[in-house]
Amino acid sequence: MTQVRVRFAPSPTGFFHIGSARTALFNWLYARHTGGTFILRIEDTDQARNSEQFLQLIYDSMTWLGMDWDEGPNPNGVGERGHFGPYRQSQRGDIYKQYKQKLLDNGRAYEKDGAIWFKMLGERYKIFDEHRKKEVEKVKIDPVVIDDKIRGKVERQEDEDFVIFRSDGNPIFHFVNVVDDITMQVSHVIRGDDHLSNTSKHVRLYEGFGVTPPVFAHIPLILKSPEMGTGKMSKRDKGALIEEYQQRYFLPEALVNYISLLGWNAGDDREKMPIADIVKLFDLPGVNQSGAKFDGKKLNHMNMVYLLEQPADRFVALAKTYFAKQSNGAAAMANEAYFREIMLLAQPKIKSIDELGAYTAYFFTEEFLIDAKVKEKVLAKGDPKARLIELIAAVPTMDFSSDATIEAGIKTLAEGKGLGFGDYQAVARLAVTGTNAGPSITAIFRVLGKERTSERLKKLLVTD
RNA sequence: GCCCUCAUCGUCUAACGGUUAGGACAGUAGAUUCUCAUUCUAUAAAUCGGAGUUCGAUUCUCCGUGAGGGCACCA
Numbered sequence: 001m002t003q004v005r006v007r008f009a010p011s012p013t014g015f016f017h018i019g020s021a022r023t024a025l026f027n028w029l030y031a032r033h034t035g036g037t038f039i040l041r042i043e044d045t046d047q048a049r050n051s052e053q054f055l056q057l058i059y060d061s062m063t064w065l066g067m068d069w070d071e072g073p074n075p076n077g078v079g080e081r082g083h084f085g086p087y088r089q090s091q092r093g094d095i096y097k098q099y100k101q102k103l104l105d106n107g108r109a110y111e112k113d114g115a116i117w118f119k120m121l122g123e124r125y126k127i128f129d130e131h132r133k134k135e136v137e138k139v140k141i142d143p144v145v146i147d148d149k150i151r152g153k154v155e156r157q158e159d160e161d162f163v164i165f166r167s168d169g170n171p172i173f174h175f176v177n178v179v180d181d182i183t184m185q186v187s188h189v190i191r192g193d194d195h196l197s198n199t200s201k202h203v204r205l206y207e208g209f210g211v212t213p214p215v216f217a218h219i220p221l222i223l224k225s226p227e228m229g230t231g232k233m234s235k236r237d238k239g240a241l242i243e244e245y246q247q248r249y250f251l252p253e254a255l256v257n258y259i260s261l262l263g264w265n266a267g268d269d270r271e272k273m274p275i276a277d278i279v280k281l282f283d284l285p286g287v288n289q290s291g292a293k294f295d296g297k298k299l300n301h302m303n304m305v306y307l308l309e310q311p312a313d314r315f316v317a318l319a320k321t322y323f324a325k326q327s328n329g330a331a332a333m334a335n336e337a338y339f340r341e342i343m344l345l346a347q348p349k350i351k352s353i354d355e356l357g358a359y360t361a362y363f364f365t366e367e368f369l370i371d372a373k374v375k376e377k378v379l380a381k382g383d384p385k386a387r388l389i390e391l392i393a394a395v396p397t398m399d400f401s402s403d404a405t406i407e408a409g410i411k412t413l414a415e416g417k418g419l420g421f422g423d424y425q426a427v428a429r430l431a432v433t434g435t436n437a438g439p440s441i442t443a444i445f446r447v448l449g450k451e452r453t454s455e456r457l458k459k460l461l462v463t464d
Numbered sequence: 465g466c467c468c469u470c471a472u473c474g475u476c477u478a479a480c481g482g483u484u485a486g487g488a489c490a491g492u493a494g495a496u497u498c499u500c501a502u503u504c505u506a507u508a509a510a511u512c513g514g515a516g517u518u519c520g521a522u523u524c525u526c527c528g529u530g531a532g533g534g535c536a537c538c539a
Contacts, residue, residue, distance in 0.1 A: 115537050
């Protein structure tokens with residue numbers, strides 16, 4: 001068994017999207033599963049569309065998702081690792097020239113109109129192509145048979161010469177892709193289904209170089225969800241960009257877990273599982289053949305499940321990075337212990353980190369908003385004003401040392417009036433948070449302290 | 465138009481040719497907690513159509529249909 005060498009070969013011509021991430025992930029998983037090598041190769045031959053910004057985004061996204069590469073440019077873009085470089089196609093011009101010459105020398109390439117064409121072998125004839133509205137020259141030739149690890153045997157006729165070097169001197173994708181895979185000794189090409197039709201070209205190129213092609217494995221595409229329309233997921237679709245999840249403070253391991261399930265499963269009912277288990281179980285024959293529609297709701301759910309089980313320290317650290325980026329810096333500047341206490345109250349209640357701001361706002365300012373609808377609702381029920389007055393009177397003598405003592409205090413008050421805890425809860429919550437949602441009211445009282453609790457209760461009474 | 469690929473609940477997916485076609489997300493209905501969220505319980509929901517092969521097809525074959533991809537001096 002030869003050593004597994006796989007590569008992920010993005011081009012820095014746009015945002016890093018979920019389809020790219022999944023292709024990268026399947027390559028990475030296969031490398032880690034087999035103990036092979038994962039190569040990151042930058043396909044930046046399209047000088048008109050490349051950008052340094054997008055190149056950096058590739059490094060950042062890969063790193064954030066936890067997909068480390070054994071060979072390729074360094075994550076900071078300075079220098080590189082591995083012995084098969086350079087790993088940026090823009091720096092491999094000499095290698096391409098050399099390989100172009102090989103084809104020129106062995107008669108498999110020729111020049112026409114300033115471009116270099118790859119020559120198919122066989123009897124030639126001309127035919128008018130209705131689709132392209134021009135006459136094309138075709139070659140009578142046997143179909144290429146691709147023994148795909150995921151799709152099985154696929155046959156396709158490749159019966160036209162094609163350009164491998166543009167007249168401006170730059171090589172074309174098919175050519176560089178194959179040359180790089182040869183020189184980097186790539187053993188398995190795992191890529192999107194959209195390349196399946198190209199593969200016959202690639203096989204002919206390998207043949208032209210006299211090299212045995214690698215194993216191919218074409219994974220199904222990620223499609224738009226029904227509400228987004230039809231077709232494959234594109235960079236313009238909502239939820240398609242990795243960057244977006246990073247900015248929304250999704251947990252990368254949740255995102256990785258979710259996308260691993262798009263076209264693959266563990267073989268049992270398990271869905272949420274640590275990356276080590278996915279690595280252990282992942283294999284090419286287990287990959288599905290049909291396209292998977294993207295479901296943002298399931299991803300949200302996965303993220304929530306991961307968030308709930310985060311250790312306190314990691315959650316608080318995540319919350320800190322989130323608040324540090326918010327325009328209102330009050331939370332980020334808050335006392336460490338106070339901040340931590342609040343975040344841990346919020347953790348079991350929120351579905352994503354980016355809800356934290358709104359969810360905990362009232363802890364960090366006295367100028368929090370009162371939700372008008374909630375207010376209307378709460379004030380319409382029972383005699384909230386009387387309850388408020390009673391609370392204001394009772395709070396100064398209550399024991400604020402723990403949730404339990406506060407609960408006892410309110411219950412004592414309630415019992416004295418022949419009422420229940422619930423009769424005070426809603427109006428108290430409205431007064432101190434402005435909402436009808438949040439952690440337990442006793443915890444909020446305790447964290448706010450007697451002073452601020454009293455102030456807020458009084459404030460509502462006055463403004464009411 | 466030509467070529468390639470695919471086809472199980474709305475969505476992601478299980479099911480050696482023999483199951484009451486299973487799980488998860490999203491629905492719906494209840495229960496629980498001081499609110500909200502979580503959680504729990506219940507519930508509805510699928511084998512694209514037609515031929516064949518077989519004692520028996522979700523599963524194998526063919527034909528339709530539908531969906532996706534490709535057909536560049538883009539990657």
